[in-house]
Each structure stands twice: as structure tokens, then as C-alpha cells.
Amino acid sequence: MSQEETEKELQELFERVGCPGRGWRFDPSILRPEQGLRTMLERHKRAVEIWLRDVRMQYVPTMGPVHFDYIENWDVNALAFESDNHDFVGVYVGAIVTIYGFFGSLLAYPRFLMSIGNPLAEEEWKSDIVDPQQLFRQPKDLARRSFAHLIATIAIVFLFAHEIGHLMNGHVKLLGTKKGMPLLAEFDPTQKTREENLTLQRLEMDADAFAVGQGLTTALGRAGDPNHVFPPDWRQWYGTSRQALFSWTLAIYGFFRLFFKGTVNLDDLDSTNHPPPEHPVEHGTDQRGGVSKEKGAQGIDTTARTNYRGGYEDCGDWTSADYVYAA
Numbered sequence: 001m002s003q004e005e006t007e008k009e010l011q012e013l014f015e016r017v018g019c020p021g022r023g024w025r026f027d028p029s030i031l032r033p034e035q036g037l038r039t040m041l042e043r044h045k046r047a048v049e050i051w052l053r054d055v056r057m058q059y060v061p062t063m064g065p066v067h068f069d070y071i072e073n074w075d076v077n078a079l080a081f082e083s084d085n086h087d088f089v090g091v092y093v094g095a096i097v098t099i100y101g102f103f104g105s106l107l108a109y110p111r112f113l114m115s116i117g118n119p120l121a122e123e124e125w126k127s128d129i130v131d132p133q134q135l136f137r138q139p140k141d142l143a144r145r146s147f148a149h150l151i152a153t154i155a156i157v158f159l160f161a162h163e164i165g166h167l168m169n170g171h172v173k174l175l176g177t178k179k180g181m182p183l184l185a186e187f188d189p190t191q192k193t194r195e196e197n198l199t200l201q202r203l204e205m206d207a208d209a210f211a212v213g214q215g216l217t218t219a220l221g222r223a224g225d226p227n228h229v230f231p232p233d234w235r236q237w238y239g240t241s242r243q244a245l246f247s248w249t250l251a252i253y254g255f256f257r258l259f260f261k262g263t264v265n266l267d268d269l270d271s272t273n274h275p276p277p278e279h280p281v282e283h284g285t286d287q288r289g290g291v292s293k294e295k296g297a298q299g300i301d302t303t304a305r306t307n308y309r310g311g312y313e314d315c316g317d318w319t320s321a322d323y324v325y326a327a
């Protein structure tokens with residue numbers, strides 16, 4: 001069977017198991033080549049495929065290939081499942097766009113992160129009324145734009161790695177065999193029992209821990225060897241491991257604040273399938289301490305060399321961040 005035929009079969013499986021009730025499988029190549037959304041989605045898809053290939057070859061040779069696809073839905077969600085001995089990850093288009101919009105708007109605000117680039121190049125919001133066009137602002141200053149692009153990408157890679165964590169750590173298999181759940185979706189409105197919610201929270205924490213490990217290896221690896229960071233305009237953010245950890249922490253903190261609103265009531269813990277937003281970030285901080293103690297902040301594990309590049313070096317020219325909202 002040719003590679004193209006296999007790819008087609010995997011796409012059909014994805015449509016059969018992952019898409020019903022959610023949206024069509026979304027192939028970015030149906031968009032016009034000059035559309036920013038197409039470039040954004042294709043680059044992240046390609047980067048995640050390269051990253052997955054490297055992770056499998058170097059770290060988890062027992063893991064089978066993972067098929068990745070987008071779902072045409074403007075909500076924020078992602079899912080992982082197994083079917084016919086293949087692993088699948090699906091991400092809603094809305095998740096990618098929301099993450100870019102969120103970090104772009106933050107850096108387009110002149111009084112936020114004033115130490116990054118030239119904040120005076122940015123415009124104040126002129127009114128308190130929400131203008132939908134203003135919600136998708138991109139920073140005018142090139143350095144701030146590069147930084148927004150970097151932290152949006154860190155957040156997106158965290159989401160991908162989190163889904164891979166669900167697959168690699170056996171969560172999908174466990175829920176399938178024990179609970180008959182065909183897939184694991186991040187935001188799933190089905191009512192669950194107290195026990196199911198507590199189980200799911202443990203799995204979420206475990207997937208977060210996997211993504212935290214991947215993210216910190218990447219961040220510290222880049223700081224240890226900034227000349228290999230792609231695109232080259234990101235190198236300015238990896239001068240020291242402190243700087244690398246700052247970007248990573250900001251991206252992950254923003255990511256969790258974006259997806260999980262409200263305060264935590266410990267009495268309600270068993271009514272939700274995700275742990276409170278503070279926990280994953282604290283967990284990250286713990287792991288960061290662990291990494292620093294074992295290897296020293298500068299003593300980077302060089303076995304993570306390919307992994308830390310995250311596949312982005314093979315994704316063409318990223319130097320123009322204008323693609324994001326050029327559509």
C-alpha cells in the first residue's frame with residue numbers, strides 16, 4: 001500500500017472517530033496560499049509531525065506513528081484517541097487562532113511587558129468598548145511581535161505535547177478499556193461521576209507533567225545553544241536560561257489563564273475533569289527545580305538536541321511573522 005493510500009485511510013479513520021459532533025476534518029490546503037491562517041496551520045502541523053518523528057525515533061521507539069489533523073471548529077479544544085492500532089491527535093482550529101490572538105493582543109498593549117522591545121511603538125486602546133477587530137491586534141514593534149509569536153508557539157506546542165502525553169502514558173487506552181470511552185477530549189460536556197472526574201484530573205496532571213518536561217527540555221536546550229534556534233529572530237529570547245524560563249513560564253501561565261477561568265473552590269474539585277489552573281503551573285515550577293538541580297541550569301542534556309529544536313527549523317522561513325493575520 002502506498003504512503004498516500006495509508007494517509008487517506010488514516011484521514012478517514014480520523015473523520016469517523018474524532019469528528020462526529022465536533023466539526024469537519026480541516027485541511028488548511030483548501031485555503032488560498034496567501035491566507036495567513038493557512039500558513040499558520042500548515043507550519044504548526046509540519047512542526048508537530050517532525051517533532052513526533054524525532055521523539056519516537058530517539059525516545060520512544062515502541063510508540064507507533066501518530067496521525068495529526070485539525071477540526072473545523074472555532075471553540076478551543078483538542079483530543080486524542082486510538083483506532084485500529086493507530087494513535088490520533090486532533091486540535092480545533094479555534095484553539096490555534098485563540099492562542100495567537102491572545103498573545104498578540106497582550107504584546108500589542110504598550111503597558112504590558114514593557115521590557116520587551118519598544119512598547120512605545122504600540123497603541124493604547126482608545127475606548128473601553130470591545131471592538132472585535134481590536135481583539136486580533138498584532139504588536140507593531142518587530143521585537144514584540146517576535147516575542148508574541150514565540151510564546152504563542154510555546155503554548156501550542158504545550159497543547160500538542162499534552163495530547164501526546166495522554167497517548168504515550170496510556171490514558172487513552174485505559175479509558176477505552178475500563179470506561180469504553182472512544183476518545184479523550186479536553187473539554188467534554190458529558191456529565192461525569194465524582195470518581196470519573198477525579199480519575200480524569202489525575203490523567204490531566206500526568207499529561208501536563210509530560211508536556212512540562214518536554215517544554216523545559218526545549219527551553220533549556222535552546223538557551224544552551226541559541227544559534228540553533230529557528231526562526232533566527234527567536235534567538236534574542238534565549239540569551240540565558242533565565243530568559244528561556246521566563247518566556248516558557250509566561251506562555252504556560254497565559255495558556256492556563258486563557259483556558260481556565262474563575263477561582264478555585266476545593267469543595268468543587270470532584271465536579272470538574274481538569275485540575276485547577278494553578279496546579280499545572282506550580283507543577284511546572286517543581287519540575288523546573290528538579291531539572292536545575294540534576295543538570296544545573298547550564299548543563300543541558302545534549303541527548304535532547306533534536307527534540308529541543310521542536311521541528312521548527314524545517315518549516316521554512318518564519319522571519320516574517322506577518323503571516324499570522326495576513327488573511
Ligand SMILES: [Zn+2]
Pocket residue numbers: 162166186203204207
Ligand atoms: Zn488533557
